[in-house]
Amino acid sequence: MDQIAWKELCCSLFDYKTEKYVIAKNKKVGILYRTVQLSILIYIVGWVFLVKKGYQEVEASIQSSVITKVKGVAFTNTSEMGKRIWDVVDYVIPPQGESVFFVMTNLIITLNQQQDTCAENPSIPDALCYRDNDCPRGEAVIAGNGIKTGRCIKVGNNISGTCEIFAWCPVEKKDRTKSALLLDAENFTVYIKNSIRFPKFNFSKTNVLDTQNDAYLKNCRYGEDHPYCPIFSLGKLVSWAGSNIREMASEGGVIGIQIEWNCNLDKKPSECNPHYSFSRLDNKSAEKSVSSGYNFRFAKYYRRADVDFRTLIKAYGIRFDIMVNGKAGKFNIIPTVINVGSSLALMGVGAFLCDLVLLYLLRKSEFYRGKKYEEVRSNPKKTLPASTIDGNQEAENQSEDSSSQLDQL
Numbered sequence: 101m102d103q104i105a106w107k108e109l110c111c112s113l114f115d116y117k118t119e120k121y122v123i124a125k126n127k128k129v130g131i132l133y134r135t136v137q138l139s140i141l142i143y144i145v146g147w148v149f150l151v152k153k154g155y156q157e158v159e160a161s162i163q164s165s166v167i168t169k170v171k172g173v174a175f176t177n178t179s180e181m182g183k184r185i186w187d188v189v190d191y192v193i194p195p196q197g198e199s200v201f202f203v204m205t206n207l208i209i210t211l212n213q214q215q216d217t218c219a220e221n222p223s224i225p226d227a228l229c230y231r232d233n234d235c236p237r238g239e240a241v242i243a244g245n246g247i248k249t250g251r252c253i254k255v256g257n258n259i260s261g262t263c264e265i266f267a268w269c270p271v272e273k274k275d276r277t278k279s280a281l282l283l284d285a286e287n288f289t290v291y292i293k294n295s296i297r298f299p300k301f302n303f304s305k306t307n308v309l310d311t312q313n314d315a316y317l318k319n320c321r322y323g324e325d326h327p328y329c330p331i332f333s334l335g336k337l338v339s340w341a342g343s344n345i346r347e348m349a350s351e352g353g354v355i356g357i358q359i360e361w362n363c364n365l366d367k368k369p370s371e372c373n374p375h376y377s378f379s380r381l382d383n384k385s386a387e388k389s390v391s392s393g394y395n396f397r398f399a400k401y402y403r404r405a406d407v408d409f410r411t412l413i414k415a416y417g418i419r420f421d422i423m424v425n426g427k428a429g430k431f432n433i434i435p436t437v438i439n440v441g442s443s444l445a446l447m448g449v450g451a452f453l454c455d456l457v458l459l460y461l462l463r464k465s466e467f468y469r470g471k472k473y474e475e476v477r478s479n480p481k482k483t484l485p486a487s488t489i490d491g492n493q494e495a496e497n498q499s500e501d502s503s504s505q506l507d508q509l
Contacts, residue, residue, distance in 0.1 A: 122472050126462075129454050136450035144443040153364070154439035156429035159300040162361060164424040166199040170334075172288030176281050180209055186282060191417070193398075199422040202394075203288065203334065205349035206280040206416035210272045213399075213410050218269035219253045219262045220244055227262045235263035245271045272397075272412055280349035280416070286335035290420070291317070293330055294359050294374065298428040301365055307374045328373065338418065340378040345418075351393030352416040354382040361426025372428075381421065394419050 148154040174186040189195060191204040220227035226242040229235050229252035237250035246267025254261030265271075297304040309316065309328040320329035323336075338345040341355050356379045363372035383392040394417065399410040459469050 122468075124458055124468060126458065129458050129462075132457060133450050133454045136453055137447060140443075140446055140449065144446070148439055148443065153429050155431055155436040156364075156366070157300075157432035157435055158427055158429045159298050160425075160427040161299070162424065162426045162428075163297040163299060165295045166422050166424065167291075167293040168197040168199070168201050168420075168422070169291040170197075170201070170203060170288055171291070172284065172334075174282045174284035178281070180211060191282060191285070193415070199424075200419065201290075202415075202417055202419045203285055204415045204417040205282045205285045205345075205352065206277065208273055208276055208414040210270065210412040213268040213270065213412055214407055215267070216269040217249055217264055217266050218271060220246065220265045220267075221271050221274060222262045223274050224262075227265075228260055229263050230260055241265060268410065268412065272414065276350075276416070278350065280346070283346060283349060285349060285418075286333075286345050288334045289321070289331050290334060290337070291331050292357070292359075292422065294422075294424060296361055296424065296426065298363070298365075301428055301430055303363070303365060303369070303372075303428060305361075305363075305369065305372055307359065322376075334418070337378060337420070341380045343380050348418060350416065352395050352418060353380060353392075354394055354419045354421065355379070356381045357420060357422045359422065359424045359426075361424070361428075363426065363428040365428055365430040 170188050170192045172188070174191070175184070176186065177183045193202045193204070220241055221244070222228070224241060224244045227244055232250055232252050235248045235250055235252050237248060239248045240246075241248060241263065244265065246265030249264045249266055251264040252261050253264050292307070294307045295304070296306075307328070308330050317329075317331060320326045320331060321336075322329045322332045335345045337355060337357070338348055343353065343355075358377040358379070360375045360377070361372065362375070365372070382394060395414060397412065397414050399412050401408065401410045403409070459465050459472065462468065
């Protein structure tokens with residue numbers, strides 16, 4: 101490369117290049133351009149910045165702790181247990197109070213079980229037999245209560261019977277009362293204390309109203325009048341989830357309590373408050389599904405005359421799952437600059453769409469393309485004859501006439 105070429109290259113480094121614009125006097129395209137620009141501007145201002153708060157730094161990794169306490173008493177009078185008072189120690193499992201807790205509303209109780217031999221429950225298909233050979237010794241009863249002893253026990257003159265088993269006898273009863281025993285659970289109350297923290301912003305808060313009144317928590321109940329009271333009635337919790345506690349108490353079920361924290365930390369901390377929602381999580385169609393409801397078994401053991409006994413309880417009730425999530429946002433210059441830059445780049449969409457319409461969809465698109473794109477040939481400079489110069493002059497005059505026609509469009 102010669103010295104002149106190097107000199108031109110070095111000088112070109114300090115050249116400033118700017119774009120050349122063609123103004124098309126077309127009202128339809130102009131209206132389209134301004135409409136697209138206005139739509140993008142509304143989206144940026146309304147959605148990105150006002151609704152989604154694109155000027156904020158957001159943290160969604162919420163740290164949460166939930167403590168629950170249930171209060172209330174119920175009275176029952178049955179042939180098996182007689183008169184009995186049920187308090188929170190009897191019907192709440194686990195007793196210490198967590199984000200998942202269970203309130204017993206119905207039960208099947210089998211008293212004074214001990215390890216012995218007895219007939220298996222006849223409602224279990226694998227326990228049915230016609231002879232001793234149908235009860236192989238040492239084989240466990242499928243979905244049953246014990247181990248087969250090899251005997252088939254028949255009652256009276258019945259052809260069929262049930263296998264004898266070694267188990268906790270007498271075996272559990274299968275009959276459940278149609279109406280729940282602890283219907284008073286409708287009036288029980290649960291205290292839900294939720295403490296949250298956003299570590300990035302070092303912000304902490306609880307759902308308990310900050311008050312010096314000691315009697316507030318004893319008298320308030322969550323509702324429209326007291327939206328920041330953390331004490332809920334069990335009957336209303338179930339009704340807010342779309343169910344009836346008297347119908348649900350017989351077979352049990354699962355209720356989800358969702359606590360949502362969406363905090364704008366650019367405002368006062370007092371405006372960061374929880375929002376509750378309630379839903380039933382188990383199968384609602386109790387009559388159509390054998391898997392509906394919720395129950396489990398537990399036992400209370402004791403010893404008498406060197407013999408171990410237990411009381412077996414099959415508990416039906418309502419399980420409450422408390423789920424906490426949320427996010428916090430606070431102004432930060434970095435997301436603000438990023439969203440502003442993205443918004444400015446998005447404004448170029450209007451020009452792109454209008455160019456497509458102007459250059460390819462209008463009837464005079466060829467004319468507009470001729471004005472927008474200039475074809476340049478890379479031929480070396482030559483001394484042109486006079487006739488050629490005159491021809492170029494005529495071409496320039498025609499170009500000026502075309503420009504005047506473009507202004508009139």
